Amino acid sequence: MHMHKFEKIWLIFGIGALLVFLTVLGVSAFYLGNQPPSCLATINPEKVDTTAPFNEPGLKKVEGKDWDYELVYVAQAFAYTPGDIEVPLGAKVKVIATTKDVIHGFEVAGTNINMMLEPGYISEFVTTFDKAGEYLILCNEYCGSGHHMMASKIKVVK
Amino acid sequence: MNTLNAKIDRRDGKLVMAHFYVAFIALAVGGLAGLLQTLVRSGKFQLPAGIGYYQILTVHGVVLGLVLTTFFIMGFQIAATSRTSGTLSNLQRKLGWIGFWVMTAGTLMAATMILLNKASVLYTFYAPLQAHFIYYLGLTLVVVGSWLDGAAVLGKYINWRKQNPGQPSPLITFMAVVNTMLWIVATIGVAATVLFQLLPWSLGLVDRVDVLISRTLFWYFGHPLVYFWLLPAYMAWYVVIPKVIGAKIFSDSLARLSFILFLLFSIPVGFHHQLMEPGIDPAWKFLQVVLTFLVVIPSLMTAFSLFATFESFGRSKGATGLFGWFKKLPWGDARFTVPFIGMLSFIPAGAGGLVNASHQLNQVVHNTIWVTGHFHLTLATAVVLTFFGISYWLVPHLTGRVLTKAMNKLAIYQGVLWAIGMTFMSGAMHAAGLLGAPRRSSFSEYGGAAQATEWIPYQIAQAVGGTILFIAIILMLYIFVNLAFFAPKGEEEFPIGEISDHAEKTPMVFENWKLWLGITVLLILFAYTIPFIDMIQNAPIGSKGYKLW
Structure with a gap:
């Protein structure tokens, strides 16, 4: 040809x-x-509240790992637990999240944190918060009538 | 080419027009829904009568993404086949009519459930959100009906090959056949998730659904879907546009090669829509990213071929200098100018697509309104403006009327208005998306968050763009009604380009479907088998249905 x-x-x-x-x-x-976030770990979505680490959502200091903190979130229609949270500037954080009901998004606007939360699966992403300020967490995957109200906040403080 | 019909048989024409009526009704309904969405998201307007934002969002996606496109494409491909390979047989035409009515019935079923607010799950399904089973059944019928339409095209192609042994089929018939094959292979995925997962689950026959498998089957279909939209536009660009401007087709073989490459590389790539999902191994995601990018090759071939046609035409008219040929193009002819605006929009659209499919960059834009901005350049500009450009000659060709000078002028205004509106809307979507604004979300101040406040001016720009686009839609509907019912009687040409004298003979290998479908299936098995087995073996407990709207 x-x-x-x-x-x-x-x-x-x-x-x-x-x-x-x-x-x-x-x-x-x-x-x-x-x-991209690909944790490959599964969980029973109906027993999230009693399964570690999701039985204690929030920020936890950890020792002997590649990151300094673990930040655990549980998503459900139409909220994230915990709500507003403070993270020290420069901290290397592993964000760990899952959902109790339908698919949700987990986007921290203005950062590279952007994961899908799917029932039955755990999503993880390791990042360093190196700029102080307030970051909006929002759901970016349609989940129902309150989808656009589903939000939380991370404050990165000195 | 003893079967070439300068004029499409009236009976085939009626079948095509039936498809077009539904397509343009869909344009009116879906366009109105789109306008309302941009107005709501500006924050200055609320929907009346308890209509939900996500309800009209579902209308917009289903009616424009599935109904307008499928009906128009099936109609156009039947017309192209009937024009170049001969009038359909009675059986083929009957199949086409059954297909049309099955698709229409399915559309009405799905639409009824959306209007009753029993199906606000968007056209991507998103299990475990659970719609009424009639919604899933309706969309299944749309797909099944399209297979019957496709069977008519394939049947005519087989007839032609039998009557013309050893000869390459007419180029545009060949292209319609490739797109039909692509569609059949792709829709197997969505048919599987609906028939084996969503229907039994929404009927209450089973309690739980595997969410990841459902999504994977959907996206196995969801990406070739966009090429199913695009290839008919390429048919017009490769075969019709050269004739419209008075030039010849640059190369028949290269056009066929690029279509075959689209068939091979548009299916085993669905994971690039699932890069942010937790249950898929990143190495398999990367493999599909690489396969995704291989469509760059036929895209570059297409761009070269089109501009080579334009330039050689301009030079044959005495153009000199590097870009002198550009001025010689027939800018006053809407059949050329409107699709040309679409071609131009494909340049930024393609660049944005490279960002979206990238293994890492996707993380910045995934599910932001950047993505919405992207496919409003690809589907809602490049493809749709080409479909409008086709309608300007195909509708009067079928109804025995002509595109008058006044309508031609109006059509050019329509295209320019579209370009202006889309620059505002898609531009603002891209910009707001980079700042983090999500797609598929109603107006929200997110509790007064400073970041969300920055997005609002862009959302107002989207409403301005959306309003201009809606005016362009009204113009288009006016032109369509004129061409279908009121334009003066006459003969409007169905332009089919001739191959350039410099082009070489087309090799027969392109018609070897065992080979091309074989490679297609192998690539799909290669890209999907192992990750799919992983998903089944490591599956978590399934999800019950939720109705959260």
């Missing part, structure tokens, strides 16, 4: 750019560890 010379140049350039782009994504994912 004949291809015009300019089309060959165009496609070689395009496919080359694509390879570079995919290599960047791959190195970032597998060498630097920038993977």
Whole structure:
């Protein structure tokens, strides 16, 4: 099949750019560890309140791990537990969350924290809060009539 | 090409027009719902009579994303096949009519349940939110009806191949066949989740549903769905537009190759809609991200072919310099200009798509209104403006009327108005999404949060854009009604481009469906088998149904 010379140049350039782009994504994912939240752990959604760590939602200092704090959230229509919370500036935090009923979103606006919470699964993401201020947590996956009222807050303080 | 019909048979024309009537009613209803959504989200307007925001959001998604697109595409593909491969047989036409009525009945069933507020679960289903079973059944009938329409197209293609052994099929018929195959393979996923999971569960035959499997089956369908929308627009860009401007098709073989590549690479990629989900291994997510990006290749081929056609046409008219050909294009012809606006919108739309499908960048924009801004450039500009551009000649061709100069002018205004409205609306959506504003959410100040306050000016800009777009929709409906019922009688051409004399003979390998469908199935098995087994083996207890609206 004949291809015009300019089309060959165009496609070689395009496919080359694509390879570079995919290599960047791959190195970032597998060498630097920038993977999307994929915890793969399951939980009985009807027993969330009695299953650790979700029996005690909130911020907890931990020792001997790669992160300093664990921040545990339970989502249900149409609220997050805990409500407003304070996190020390510069803390490396593992956010752990799950849902008791339907699918919810867990987005901390202005940060890279953005996960789906699905019944039966635990979602996790490790991040460092390196900018002081108030961050809005909101549900970004439709969950019912109160979806847009479902919110919480993280205050990053010195 | 002894079967080429310069004019579509009247009986086939009626079948196509039936599809178009439903499509344009859907445009009116869905457009109104869209206008109301942008007004509510501006914070200055509340819905009357206890209508819920999420109810009209469900209307908007179902009616425009599924009904308008499926009816228009099925109608257009039947028209294209009848025009280039010959009039449908009586059996094929009957299949088409049964398909049409099954789709229409399904649409009415789903619409009734949405209006009764028993199905405010959006068109993506989102189990364990549980709608009335008639909603799921109605949407299933839309899909089943579309298979019958597809069978008519496939049947005609098989007839043609039998009558013309050893010859490549007419290009636009070939393209309709690829899109029909793509649709059938893709809809197996949504049919599986509805028939085996959502219907038994909403009927109360089973208590629980596996949420992750349902979502995975949905997104197995959900991404090829967007290519099912896009490929008919590409048919018009590759085959119709060259004829409209008076040029020839750059290369028949490369056009076929790009369609085959879309068939292969648009299905095994659903995980890039599920990157933020907890139950899928990141290595499998990455594999599907890589497969997703392979559609870049046929997209670049398409862009090259289109602009090569435009440039060689301009130069044949005596254009000089690097961009002199641009001025020679027929800007006064709505059949060209309106789809051309769509092509232009595909440049930022494609770039945004690269962001969305990226393994890491997705985290910044996932489920923000950025995504809504993205598919209002792809589907709601590139595809829809091309569908409008097709209607300007196809509707009068079928009704035995002509597109008058006055209507042509109005059509160009319509396209320009659309571009202006969408620049406001989609631009503001992209910007607000980067700041974190969520998609599919009613107006909210989020308890007076400072971040949410920043989003409100963008939401007002979306309402301004939405209002301009609604005016453009009214213009389009006016033009459609004119072309269907009131325009002067006459002959309007169904433009089908001829292949350039420089193009080489088309190899027959493109018609080898065992090969292409075989590779398609292998790629799907490769991308999905192991993660799917993982999901079943490690499944948590299923979810009971919730009605939270």
